[in-house]
Amino acid sequence: MADPDWYYDELRQVGVDFADAGEVAAYDRNQGRDPAEDCALVAALGVGPSDLVIDVGCGTGQFVREAAKAARAVIALDVSPAMLDYARGQAAVAGLGNIDFRHGGFLSYRHEGAPADIVTSKFALHHLPDFWKAVALSRIHGWLRPGGTFFLRDVVFSFGGSDCARGVEDWIARVAQPEGEGFTRADFATHVREEHSSFRWILEGLIERAGFRIQRLDCADEAYADFRCVRL
Ligand SMILES: C[S@@+](CC[C@H](N)C(=O)[O-])C[C@H]1O[C@@H](n2cnc3c(N)ncnc32)[C@H](O)[C@@H]1O
Numbered sequence: 001m002a003d004p005d006w007y008y009d010e011l012r013q014v015g016v017d018f019a020d021a022g023e024v025a026a027y028d029r030n031q032g033r034d035p036a037e038d039c040a041l042v043a044a045l046g047v048g049p050s051d052l053v054i055d056v057g058c059g060t061g062q063f064v065r066e067a068a069k070a071a072r073a074v075i076a077l078d079v080s081p082a083m084l085d086y087a088r089g090q091a092a093v094a095g096l097g098n099i100d101f102r103h104g105g106f107l108s109y110r111h112e113g114a115p116a117d118i119v120t121s122k123f124a125l126h127h128l129p130d131f132w133k134a135v136a137l138s139r140i141h142g143w144l145r146p147g148g149t150f151f152l153r154d155v156v157f158s159f160g161g162s163d164c165a166r167g168v169e170d171w172i173a174r175v176a177q178p179e180g181e182g183f184t185r186a187d188f189a190t191h192v193r194e195e196h197s198s199f200r201w202i203l204e205g206l207i208e209r210a211g212f213r214i215q216r217l218d219c220a221d222e223a224y225a226d227f228r229c230v231r232l
Pocket of ligand 1: 061105124
């Protein structure tokens with residue numbers, strides 16, 4: 001059935017555009033993340049050989065490659081065909097045959113078959129405005145089995161609205177790199193101005209109202225949060 005005319009078109013990207021291969025390669029270079037970090041996350045989530053994992057907004061696929069080494073199967077979703085091409089290529093080089101890459105996302109993927117055991121999403125939910133984050137979270141709830149795990153990591157602000165100038169400036173000062181060495185001030189400024197990172201208290205409410213219990217919340221850095229949740 002077609003979506004109604006008011007439904008959000010998530011395939012039309014906002015903020016940073018990952019539509020071309022050059023942008024994707026630059027993202028991969030800039031993120032400079034150690035695969036050991038994703039390997040540790042896979043272990044912390046207890047991913048095992050019978051598990052079906054869905055990762056939403058897989059990007060260049062570093063996390064899904066680590067997850068696929070431990071899981072039975074992984075479904076990797078992204079709205080950017082260029083990201084998917086890159087991630088598919090990397091998975092092939094690594095000889096991983098149990099990752100199903102799909103063009104789709106929070107609002108368009110339709111899950112069929114047995115429910116997932118674990119759903120993860122890192123640094124992708126902020127692409128949606130809060131209304132659509134709520135819709136996305138309830139859709140994720142529908143993909144998971146009762147008792148299944150939902151893990152969300154994103155740019156989430158723990159400072160208040162009245163303190164936002166200080167909070168954002170402090171964050172950018174902590175993380176921005178010189179041109180050519182990683183994500184720059186301009187990248188973080190674009191994130192705040194054009195994307196939809198929200199406040200922690202809003203995310204907490206959205207997650208709980210979608211039918212999850214937050215088991216663990218790590219927000220030691222006031223600009224990031226990790227939510228580990230159980231699907232009720
Ligand atoms: C900042 S990257 C993060 C990629 C990866 N998860 C990581 O941690 O490196 C955000 C990714 O989310 C994807 N994305 C944006 N909107 C999305 C949506 N509505 N559903 C699924 N993926 C989306 C983008 O194409 C991009 O690959």
